Amino acid sequence: MTDDIQELIDRLPALGDAVLVTLEMTLGGALLAIVIAVVLGFGSRTQSLWVRGPSRVIVEFFRGTSLVVQLFWLFYVLPVFGFKMEALAVAIVALGLNYGAYASEVVRGSIASVPQGQWEAATALNMTWFHKVRRVIFPQAWALMIPMLANLLIQLVKGSALAYYITLQDVNFWTVELRRATADTFFSYTAGLIVYFIIAYLLTWGMNILEERAKRRLGRGTRPTLRETFSLKPPTNPRLANTQMPAGGGAA
Numbered sequence: 001m002t003d004d005i006q007e008l009i010d011r012l013p014a015l016g017d018a019v020l021v022t023l024e025m026t027l028g029g030a031l032l033a034i035v036i037a038v039v040l041g042f043g044s045r046t047q048s049l050w051v052r053g054p055s056r057v058i059v060e061f062f063r064g065t066s067l068v069v070q071l072f073w074l075f076y077v078l079p080v081f082g083f084k085m086e087a088l089a090v091a092i093v094a095l096g097l098n099y100g101a102y103a104s105e106v107v108r109g110s111i112a113s114v115p116q117g118q119w120e121a122a123t124a125l126n127m128t129w130f131h132k133v134r135r136v137i138f139p140q141a142w143a144l145m146i147p148m149l150a151n152l153l154i155q156l157v158k159g160s161a162l163a164y165y166i167t168l169q170d171v172n173f174w175t176v177e178l179r180r181a182t183a184d185t186f187f188s189y190t191a192g193l194i195v196y197f198i199i200a201y202l203l204t205w206g207m208n209i210l211e212e213r214a215k216r217r218l219g220r221g222t223r224p225t226l227r228e229t230f231s232l233k234p235p236t237n238p239r240l241a242n243t244q245m246p247a248g249g250g251a252a
Helices: 002-010 012-043 049-064 067-081 087-113 116-124 129-166 171-182 185-217 226-231
Strands: none
Touching: 002 012, 002 171, 002 185, 012 049, 012 087, 012 129, 012 171, 012 185, 049 087, 067 087, 067 129, 087 129, 116 129, 129 171, 129 185, 171 185
16 A cells, blocks of 8 residues: 555656646536527527527537537547547537537526526516526526536536547546556546545535536625535525524414
C-alpha cells in the first residue's frame, strides 16, 4: 500500500493535466449543449411544422443513439468524408449533441411551465417575441431548468470518461495508467472514483449557487449561508421558517 501511495503522489502532476482535459470536455460540452437545448427546445414549441419537425427528429435521433457510437462516428467515420477534428473537439461536439438533445426537453418543459398569463401580459405590453422571451419568459423558465440541468451536467461529467476510447488522456486514462503502474485495481479505481466525485461535487455546488441567484432575481430566493451552500441542501427561507401554523391547523 505504501508503494501505491507513493506512485499516486508521483502521478499527481499527470492528474492535474487529466482533470484539465476532463473539465475542458465538460465545460465545452455543457456550453454547446445549452445552446443546442435552447434552439431545439424553442423549435419544438413552434407552430411551424417546418421548424418543429426537424427539431423533433434531431432530438429523438441523438437521444436514441449511443454516445459511444456518436463518439466513434465523429472520430473515425467523419474523416472518411474529408472532415477531421481533434479528439478534444470530437468529445465536445459529441457530448454537446447528445446531452443537448436531452436538455432540450428540459427547456421545452420549463418554457411550457411558465403561466400563459405571462405571455399574454408581455403581448399586452406590445413586446416583440424576442423581447418577451428574453425579459419575461426565459428568466422564469431558467430558474425551473437549473435543477434538471444540474443532473444532466453530472451525467455529462461521467459521460466524458468515454473519451478515453478516442485517445484523450482524461481522468479515466489517468486511472487506467495508475492501475497498470500499481497492479492494484481496487486502489486505482477508488482513486478515480474520488476524483470524479470531487469534480461532480464542485459542479453541483456551482449549479446550486446559480439556481439561488436565478431565484433571487425573481424575488423567490434568499442568500444561502455557507453551511447551506456546502451541504447542498435548499437554503432556508427565514420568512417561512418563522411562520407557525395557527392553532387548529389554520381553519377559520
